[in-house]
Amino acid sequence: MQKKWLSACVLSCISFFTDAYCIDNWACFEKIQNGLKLEYWLSNKQPYPITSTLEVTTKNLKSDNATNSRYSETRVLGPLARVRVLSLRPISQNRPVRTYEDFFWTPGIQNSVHNNAYRYALPYAQNSSFRLVQGVNGSFSHQGASRYAFDFAMPEGTAVHAARDGQVIDLQESHNKGGASRRYAKYANFVTLLHDDGTTGDYYHLRKNGVAVSLGDHIKRRQLLGYSGNTGFSSLPHLHFAVYQAKSHGKYQSVPIKFEQDDN
Secondary structure, eight states, X not given: OOEEEEEEEEOOSOSEEXXXXXXXXXXXXXXXXXXXXXXXXXXXXXXXXXXXXXEEEEESEEESSOOOSEEEEEEEEXXXXXXEEEEEEEXXXXXXXXXXXXXXXXXXXXXXXXXTTOEEOOSBOTTOOOOEEEOTTOXXXXXGGGTTOEEEEXXXXXXXXXXXXXXXXXXXXXXXXXXXXXGGGGGOOEEEEEOTTSOEEEEEOEEEEEEOSOTTOEEOTTOEEEEEBOOEEOXXXXXXXXXXXXXXXXXXXXXXXXXXXOOO
């Protein structure tokens, strides 16, 4: 879940001002000028951890420790946290100063250490069986960030269950579009769980109004999450399941997992 914002700003002669920008009421940054001092703050508006990156390209500005044209600051922000990440001052007061900001965020803890000993439950009802239509390194879409994802073909309306304990930190169930093109990706319905090791579990392509949990709920392994569908970037009715590790710059990477019935 990559989020990005870009702006160009010129500092004025005002002795004090504050600019703030937030994305989806999750991640925010503030730019505060007080006299000649310019500070940047990152904040998290949600009661779940996020990884946030701010990049600032500058002209005629220096930090307390260095003189660079570009500064990159990444922080893991705890629930409702707000931290100062950068302080700048003019190099020369006789020349104009300029700043350009790039802002990114993703849920979860950067480079969290996945518990590789954990054996996941299959993400559907016990005593059920569904065909795996795309697995690890699948040529259709399981490359890069989703390399270690699993797609289970199942009729729309099939019950989807949690593969691991976690807390619901994000969900969507309002969409009814889907198709075999990435242009449909933004229409996926899903549930995201935060695990106790800082990774997240994603359950994608749920049907419209097919979520059976609420934000903030603490979910137990094998608890009902919702019902499968065919929304988003989807070529057939199925459930996409993967476990992800947050990265900087709004990026994320799936991690290898084992299901409880695996022998290896």
